[in-house]
Amino acid sequence: MSSNIELQFQKKKLPSKVFNTGIILMVIGLLGIILSYYENPLRSAYNNIILFLFLASIGVGSLFLIGIEYLSGAVWSVPFRRIPEFLSNILIFLPIIVLPLLFNMNNIFHWLHPEILKADELLKSKAPYLNVQFFIVRVIIFLLIWIIFYLILFKNSTKQDDTKDPTLTKKNIKFSAAFMPFFAITITFTAIDWLMSLEPHWYSTIFGVYYFAGTVLAALSSSTIAIVLLNENGYLIQGLKEDHYYSLGALLFAFVNFWAYIAFSQYLLIWYANLPEETIWFLNRWEGNWKFISIGLIFVHFVVPYFGLLSQPSKMNPKRLLFMSSWILFAHYYDLYWLSIPNFSKDSFIFSWNEISFVLFAVGILITVIYKQSNKYNLIPVGDPKLKRGIDFRL
Amino acid sequence: MKEKILYGYAGIFNTADDVIKAAKKVKSNGYEKFDVHTPYPVHGMPKAMSLKPSKLGYFALIFGLTGALSALLLTYWISAYDYPLVIGGKPFFSFPAYIPVIFEVTVLSASIATVITMLFIFFKFPNNAHPLNDTDYMKKVSSDKYGIVILASDEKFEESSVEQFFKSVNASEIFPIYFDIEELNANPKILEPKFLLFLLLAGIITSGATYFTLNKLLYMVPFNWMMEQPKLNPQQKSSIFSDGFGMRMPVEGTVARNYLPYAYKNQPEEAEKYLVNPLPVNKSILELGQKKYDIYCSPCHGYYGEGDSRLRGQFPNPPSLHSEKVRTWPDGRIFHVITEGQNIMPSYSTQLTVDERWAIIHYIRALQRSLNAKETDLK
Amino acid sequence: MSAVDYTQELSVIEGKPALRELDDLISKPLETKPDKKFYIALSITLSMLALFVIGLGLTFYYGIGTWGNNTPVGWGFGIVNFVFWVGIGHAGTLISAILFLFRQKWRTGIARFAEGMTIFAVMTAAIFPLIHTGRPWLAGYLFPYPNQHSVWVNFMSPLLWDVFAVSTYFTVSLIFWYVGLIPDLATLRERTSNKIKKIIYSIFSLGWRFSNRHWQHYEMVYLILAGFATPLVLSVHTIVSFDFAVSIMPGWHTTIFPPYFVAGAVFSGFAMVQNVLIFIRKIFNYEKIITIDTLEKMNKIILVTGSMVGYAYAMEFFIAWYSGIQAEQFTFINRAFGPYAWAYWIMVSCNVLSPQLFWFKKIRRSIPVMFVIAVLVNIGMWFERFVIVVTSLSRDYLPSSWGHFTPTIVDYMILIGSFGFFFTWILLFTKALPVVSIAEVKAVVEGSQPSHHNIE
Numbered sequence A: 001m002s003s004n005i006e007l008q009f010q011k012k013k014l015p016s017k018v019f020n021t022g023i024i025l026m027v028i029g030l031l032g033i034i035l036s037y038y039e040n041p042l043r044s045a046y047n048n049i050i051l052f053l054f055l056a057s058i059g060v061g062s063l064f065l066i067g068i069e070y071l072s073g074a075v076w077s078v079p080f081r082r083i084p085e086f087l088s089n090i091l092i093f094l095p096i097i098v099l100p101l102l103f104n105m106n107n108i109f110h111w112l113h114p115e116i117l118k119a120d121e122l123l124k125s126k127a128p129y130l131n132v133q134f135f136i137v138r139v140i141i142f143l144l145i146w147i148i149f150y151l152i153l154f155k156n157s158t159k160q161d162d163t164k165d166p167t168l169t170k171k172n173i174k175f176s177a178a179f180m181p182f183f184a185i186t187i188t189f190t191a192i193d194w195l196m197s198l199e200p201h202w203y204s205t206i207f208g209v210y211y212f213a214g215t216v217l218a219a220l221s222s223s224t225i226a227i228v229l230l231n232e233n234g235y236l237i238q239g240l241k242e243d244h245y246y247s248l249g250a251l252l253f254a255f256v257n258f259w260a261y262i263a264f265s266q267y268l269l270i271w272y273a274n275l276p277e278e279t280i281w282f283l284n285r286w287e288g289n290w291k292f293i294s295i296g297l298i299f300v301h302f303v304v305p306y307f308g309l310l311s312q313p314s315k316m317n318p319k320r321l322l323f324m325s326s327w328i329l330f331a332h333y334y335d336l337y338w339l340s341i342p343n344f345s346k347d348s349f350i351f352s353w354n355e356i357s358f359v360l361f362a363v364g365i366l367i368t369v370i371y372k373q374s375n376k377y378n379l380i381p382v383g384d385p386k387l388k389r390g391i392d393f394r395l
Numbered sequence B: 001m002k003e004k005i006l007y008g009y010a011g012i013f014n015t016a017d018d019v020i021k022a023a024k025k026v027k028s029n030g031y032e033k034f035d036v037h038t039p040y041p042v043h044g045m046p047k048a049m050s051l052k053p054s055k056l057g058y059f060a061l062i063f064g065l066t067g068a069l070s071a072l073l074l075t076y077w078i079s080a081y082d083y084p085l086v087i088g089g090k091p092f093f094s095f096p097a098y099i100p101v102i103f104e105v106t107v108l109s110a111s112i113a114t115v116i117t118m119l120f121i122f123f124k125f126p127n128n129a130h131p132l133n134d135t136d137y138m139k140k141v142s143s144d145k146y147g148i149v150i151l152a153s154d155e156k157f158e159e160s161s162v163e164q165f166f167k168s169v170n171a172s173e174i175f176p177i178y179f180d181i182e183e184l185n186a187n188p189k190i191l192e193p194k195f196l197l198f199l200l201l202a203g204i205i206t207s208g209a210t211y212f213t214l215n216k217l218l219y220m221v222p223f224n225w226m227m228e229q230p231k232l233n234p235q236q237k238s239s240i241f242s243d244g245f246g247m248r249m250p251v252e253g254t255v256a257r258n259y260l261p262y263a264y265k266n267q268p269e270e271a272e273k274y275l276v277n278p279l280p281v282n283k284s285i286l287e288l289g290q291k292k293y294d295i296y297c298s299p300c301h302g303y304y305g306e307g308d309s310r311l312r313g314q315f316p317n318p319p320s321l322h323s324e325k326v327r328t329w330p331d332g333r334i335f336h337v338i339t340e341g342q343n344i345m346p347s348y349s350t351q352l353t354v355d356e357r358w359a360i361i362h363y364i365r366a367l368q369r370s371l372n373a374k375e376t377d378l379k
Numbered sequence C: 001m002s003a004v005d006y007t008q009e010l011s012v013i014e015g016k017p018a019l020r021e022l023d024d025l026i027s028k029p030l031e032t033k034p035d036k037k038f039y040i041a042l043s044i045t046l047s048m049l050a051l052f053v054i055g056l057g058l059t060f061y062y063g064i065g066t067w068g069n070n071t072p073v074g075w076g077f078g079i080v081n082f083v084f085w086v087g088i089g090h091a092g093t094l095i096s097a098i099l100f101l102f103r104q105k106w107r108t109g110i111a112r113f114a115e116g117m118t119i120f121a122v123m124t125a126a127i128f129p130l131i132h133t134g135r136p137w138l139a140g141y142l143f144p145y146p147n148q149h150s151v152w153v154n155f156m157s158p159l160l161w162d163v164f165a166v167s168t169y170f171t172v173s174l175i176f177w178y179v180g181l182i183p184d185l186a187t188l189r190e191r192t193s194n195k196i197k198k199i200i201y202s203i204f205s206l207g208w209r210f211s212n213r214h215w216q217h218y219e220m221v222y223l224i225l226a227g228f229a230t231p232l233v234l235s236v237h238t239i240v241s242f243d244f245a246v247s248i249m250p251g252w253h254t255t256i257f258p259p260y261f262v263a264g265a266v267f268s269g270f271a272m273v274q275n276v277l278i279f280i281r282k283i284f285n286y287e288k289i290i291t292i293d294t295l296e297k298m299n300k301i302i303l304v305t306g307s308m309v310g311y312a313y314a315m316e317f318f319i320a321w322y323s324g325i326q327a328e329q330f331t332f333i334n335r336a337f338g339p340y341a342w343a344y345w346i347m348v349s350c351n352v353l354s355p356q357l358f359w360f361k362k363i364r365r366s367i368p369v370m371f372v373i374a375v376l377v378n379i380g381m382w383f384e385r386f387v388i389v390v391t392s393l394s395r396d397y398l399p400s401s402w403g404h405f406t407p408t409i410v411d412y413m414i415l416i417g418s419f420g421f422f423f424t425w426i427l428l429f430t431k432a433l434p435v436v437s438i439a440e441v442k443a444v445v446e447g448s449q450p451s452h453h454n455i456e
Helices: A002-008 A016-039 A041-072 A082-103 A114-119 A121-126 A132-163 A167-194 A207-232 A242-273 A276-284 A290-308 A312-316 A318-343 A353-376 A387-391 B016-028 B056-082 B095-122 B136-141 B159-168 B193-219 B268-274 B283-301 B324-328 B331-340 B354-371 C019-031 C036-062 C077-101 C111-131 C136-142 C158-191 C195-205 C212-245 C257-283 C292-323 C326-337 C341-359 C367-394 C409-432 C438-444
Strands: B006-013 B034-037 B146-151 B173-178
Touching: A016 A041, A016 A353, A041 A082, A041 A132, A041 A167, A041 A207, A041 A318, A041 A353, A082 A132, A082 A207, A082 A353, A114 A121, A132 A167, A167 A207, A167 C292, A207 A242, A207 A318, A242 A276, A242 A290, A242 A312, A242 A318, A242 B095, A242 C212, A242 C257, A290 A318, A312 A318, A318 A353, B006 B016, B006 B136, B006 B159, B016 B034, B016 B146, B016 B159, B034 B136, B034 C212, B056 B095, B056 C212, B095 C158, B095 C212, B136 B146, B136 C158, B146 B159, B159 B173, B193 C136, B268 B331, B283 B354, B331 B354, C019 C158, C019 C409, C019 C438, C036 C111, C036 C409, C077 C111, C077 C158, C077 C212, C077 C257, C077 C367, C077 C409, C111 C136, C111 C158, C111 C257, C111 C409, C158 C195, C158 C212, C158 C438, C212 C257, C257 C292, C257 C367, C292 C326, C292 C341, C292 C367, C326 C341, C326 C367, C341 C367
Parallel strands: none
Antiparallel strands: B006 B146, B006 B173, B034 B146
């Protein structure tokens, strides 16, 4: 009976040091960001792109995970579903984060400069897509789509806590189904707009899928970090066992492999055909000491997580899961850095307090968002009809 | 009358819950040598039987890594060492291109090796001579019942107490199982003689079939059709021509491209009179002349035209090119000698183009001048 | 309103059949003589197989000139059929391996049959690389073995990667299928009273005796094989896509080909499995084991993978425009409006439009409609490979080199015949081996596993 669950679940407030950590990181990060914009606005803009895409991938990816749970009828993830729901709250803040970028567009994008456009026939032919007005319209529409779906899915889920109405599950299943095509389109074109068009002569049909792989990993890993920390400290509910952790670990492992597969496909095809208009993108990431970052990406994003999550026990061990999901989240940031910064600094990679400020801000805002949401709402979807089956789930 | 040897006592259960509860109690009652038989894997049974986790995962990992390493070595050795070829302008060892092959070999070797390990080493299969085979017990547990067998060889085994035990855990049937006579001495080894014989036969058949296919069959009709094609091979007979020759000479009067017939055949005096060296004397012409002279003329005439052949008597030494006679010959006469030959010197018209011959002649003049220099040359 | 009760788990096997009932039901085709319907079906497939043999015989005797391949279209039906059949095979491994890894119990009723289909589809597919070379008896040279000519294979070529991929795929699928068969063969061994059958089952079941000490290792190996088979099946069609994508042909050289081909393979494979299963469950009375819920789930997968294929089409289109490369842009216009436009529009309507009907629950659960949609999907996917191969080759960079491809009667004989080859194996399979996995189905019947507190 679901009332048993409610009795078993005690809503505990997260300790205030969580909030303090989040706010301090945010404030330090924000100060750093402002200073960075003052000191070097172009460098900060490229870092801002990373920040925007990082937070967007966590937010939209979380919506994707929620949608997949509804559509596939999965039960093991139901006790955890609130965590990605809280994480997707970050979407509300994205308009603020994208604003500095919209003011800096002229500096970031080559295809905006009229002198470059005049001389470049190829860029002129892309102008129907790569122009300021359409670009901004796309940004706004995508943000609207994400926020609207977030609000609908979240409202239904939290309303169910009170009313225990199973038709809300049915509604969310329908909205999840509707969300998926929008998800595919918005994720693809977000990646194309913000990352692929930084090098406007270059193109790759798999680029949207590449960003998608990173998105799912970002959402999964950040959810796993929160889930493991909350569960091990007793904030979730009794009865969640290794079997639940195993599924998280298995999904992380699967998507690490998927990312590697997509990355390798893209590389192999471009390497093999050796067409200069395509290889230039990889050559830029081999200039100077960028080659170390590129080789490093393979190890950080694939080799280490692969062997770290290969064995069955490793997927069920909370300590290992916590470490590997933190590592994977860091690897995703590394990936975005590798995609964006070589357009700013051609010969060598740069890493300094500018980059670190953005990272601190990202971590801070995520922690703060989880804290705030957990104060207002339950950490478990107590009204979900599948909750009991979820807690009883065994492999 | 032969006394039947007891293998063990069996208990049959009707539900999965019953058998798993009973299995836990078997262990807690101190029995070590027992087994549970079910028509499908029952969840939680390994834990109930206190079984250690299967180590096959480690085998799979090792076999996989071995396969990967072997494939890497194979591709490296073939492409970078044994027969390197430049393909598509890529380096000899093109690692990204080998990744698909290495991956496939990894999966293949890990899968085959792990399954073989499980079947032949862990399970010691095939084994149709086990005491439990061909029994009523097996008929039941292969279909819809669950069973536990406690072996007679267990230390704590005692017929009546085992029966008591099974009664206490709600077994629906309890009965003994005996060894069949043949099974008693059956001890499946991996290196059984029958298996080795089979391997030997398989080896003989495989190599025999391969030899036959590659060395005999492929030369038989129809596989040899592309070996014998209706085209003319060099030195082959041909029935089209009356003389039977496949290879033909060019028609009388055929002239090769860029070739002009030599106008002064057998006419050295006319060659002397009419042929004039058309090439200027400059460094590149002299270098060309030197190069060609060193290749074609020096074996007999020596590097400086003195006739000091390095053929060591295989061919008579020619007279020196610095003689009064040759020094006063016009260029045309020397050209004639190179083109037609003279005495035992053969014609070099096929080895040297017309221009090369003239260049050599300039070089010979330079050589001649070097041994007969006048004082005016020093200026 | 028939509300779904989310608190209850959907039962995988309808009703609660007794274990012995399952034994009887699944073993019945093996223990009864074939009936008239079987012989009629077999005669149809054997006639198609005869066409295959004739087509192949003509090809061997007269050479590849009997096919429609020409310059510039050097790849014709041969490779289209190869990619088509390899794709069909992917559904089986996905059902066996990937759904196992995702712990989807509904796969148990269909896994054995789907794996069998994989093996037969891969066998059919493997025939095409063997016959298209002109001297198939020299196929041994495809493998890197040391020889007196010091000749090795070309590791740079994706056609060679195909050799490794398809042979590995066939071998591992066969092993996976066989390992799954061992317990069932043992069950049959215990049931049968026929002396010859008993010997055969005894040999191939290796003496399996249902010991839980063995089940423990067995389950681990099954998990390992599933864990290997999953990346394997993704890699096989990826490598097949590399055949095209590593080139510099417009319409071929595009980075999305690997996941696009894999999604397309799963898409067509599931459609074929669904089609055949609808017949199987009717003929053998397996409706309780292969339920409408199972079919509905398969249709959802068809919808998802079909949408992925549609996404790939859209991306190719968009990037072709975005890249600004004239040859690329022309290829896509040529596909839609050139001499093969009819093939293109069949492809789009069958692949993009028809599976979208599966958004509607009524259609997902209606057997006649889902059957038709799956047939359309298979047709569409064959045409997709045709469009990719023939349109790009017939009109590439240099207009003076453009040419037209017309299939010959031998091409058609081989195409139709390949279906005969495939379905003959399936028919024989239904009579020789259990098409549903007895042990796995028993394991998911309600009440077959101990309750939770007995496990912990």
